[in-house]
Amino acid sequence: MLLQIKNLSVSYKVPIGKVKILDNINLDIDKGEIVGIVGESGSGKSTLGHSIIKLNPPNAIYDTGEIIFDGKDILKLREEEFRKIRGAGIFMVFQNPLNSLNPVKTIRLQLLEALKVKQERDEKRIDDKEAEEIIINTVRDVRLPDPKEIIKKYPHQLSGGQIQRVVIAMALLLRPKLLIADEPTSALDVTIQAQVVKLFKQLRDEEGTSIIFISHDISLVYAIADRLVVLYAGRLMEDGKIENVIKTPLHPYTQGLISSVPTITKKEGELKAIEGNPPSFLILPSGCKFNPRCPKVMGICKEKEPQVIEKDGRKVRCWLYE
Numbered sequence: 001m002l003l004q005i006k007n008l009s010v011s012y013k014v015p016i017g018k019v020k021i022l023d024n025i026n027l028d029i030d031k032g033e034i035v036g037i038v039g040e041s042g043s044g045k046s047t048l049g050h051s052i053i054k055l056n057p058p059n060a061i062y063d064t065g066e067i068i069f070d071g072k073d074i075l076k077l078r079e080e081e082f083r084k085i086r087g088a089g090i091f092m093v094f095q096n097p098l099n100s101l102n103p104v105k106t107i108r109l110q111l112l113e114a115l116k117v118k119q120e121r122d123e124k125r126i127d128d129k130e131a132e133e134i135i136i137n138t139v140r141d142v143r144l145p146d147p148k149e150i151i152k153k154y155p156h157q158l159s160g161g162q163i164q165r166v167v168i169a170m171a172l173l174l175r176p177k178l179l180i181a182d183e184p185t186s187a188l189d190v191t192i193q194a195q196v197v198k199l200f201k202q203l204r205d206e207e208g209t210s211i212i213f214i215s216h217d218i219s220l221v222y223a224i225a226d227r228l229v230v231l232y233a234g235r236l237m238e239d240g241k242i243e244n245v246i247k248t249p250l251h252p253y254t255q256g257l258i259s260s261v262p263t264i265t266k267k268e269g270e271l272k273a274i275e276g277n278p279p280s281f282l283i284l285p286s287g288c289k290f291n292p293r294c295p296k297v298m299g300i301c302k303e304k305e306p307q308v309i310e311k312d313g314r315k316v317r318c319w320l321y322e
């Protein structure tokens with residue numbers, strides 16, 4: 001097991017007090033496993049990613065839990081100890097990737113630094129010419145036009161989509177043990193998206209990298225992930241092998257997410273969006289947090305929150321299965 005998240009709860013301090021976002025998350029990720037995390041906007045996907053790499057906004061608080069990475073509870077490590085893990089151990093492609101780049105260094109220099117980290121880890125030495133070639137090839141792999149010219153530029157000279165690809169190239173050069181990718185292809189067109197999915201899978205196959213792929217796009221996650229985790233209001237609602245979850249979703253929320261995905265074979269009238277909106281974390285409903293929107297709601301759902309249980313080799317949080 002590469003990563004074990006146990007009972008993780010995370011809150012944000014806000015002017016009126018403290019708002020709990022992640023509620024008792026339990027999640028294990030094996031070496032080489034690709035786990036998709038989906039949920040509507042505001043369900044806590046980014047908060048989970050940031051919590052794992054300890055780059056939450058300053059008003060975040062870890063309330064409870066352990067995050068065991070490679071046998072060590074990273075929440076107990078001092079910052080300088082964790083700094084050795086960040087990068088080569090855990091790397092994150094942020095939703096706003098510009099923050100990952102240094103504004104005063106060229107792309108070339110930043111990619112060379114990423115490659116150097118990887119080489120130090122492997123105790124390998126290569127000459128400058130070879131390093132330059134590896135960088136150019138990686139930049140070409142992520143379909144950036146004119147690699148030799150583009151690496152001479154500074155981050156502010158690139159578009160959002162180009163920056164996203166530079167940060168993906170950085171991840172491919174670093175070859176971390178765990179890659180957290182938060183909407184990594186949101187600014188890219190579909191053909192480049194498909195290429196990134198291919199490169200991530202290749203990274204997993206060659207290096208055994210585990211990947212947490214965060215997205216609101218279930219079809220994209222289906223193209224890459226082995227497992228699917230569904231979050232709602234900061235809670236884990238379902239977790240299982242992707243084929244099983246997509247073909248026979250257990251949770252009514254997962255069922256709703258899947259039936260709202262457009263496909264070529266679905267006619268317009270067959271697309272069913274989930275009614276209503278996710279709740280505010282300030283006034284969460286009692287009982288199951290999905291109950292006000294759930295087409296299968298029962299009396300108990302409004303009174304008591306279900307726990308996550310195991311069902312047919314999957315995890316689900318729903319009174320229908322208890």
Ligand SMILES: Nc1ncnc2c1ncn2[C@@H]1O[C@H](COP(=O)(O)OP(=O)(O)OP(=O)(O)O)[C@@H](O)[C@H]1O
Pocket residue numbers: 012013014021039040041042043044045046047048057059060095216281
């Ligand atoms: N620094 C912060 N302070 C207070 N609240 C925050 C902070 N960052 C995020 N939140 C709130 O935490 C909740 C979860 O946000 P988060 O970004 O983790 O969700 P998400 O599922 O990644 O959403 P999206 O798909 O829109 O990125 C939201 O209600 C958001 O407004």
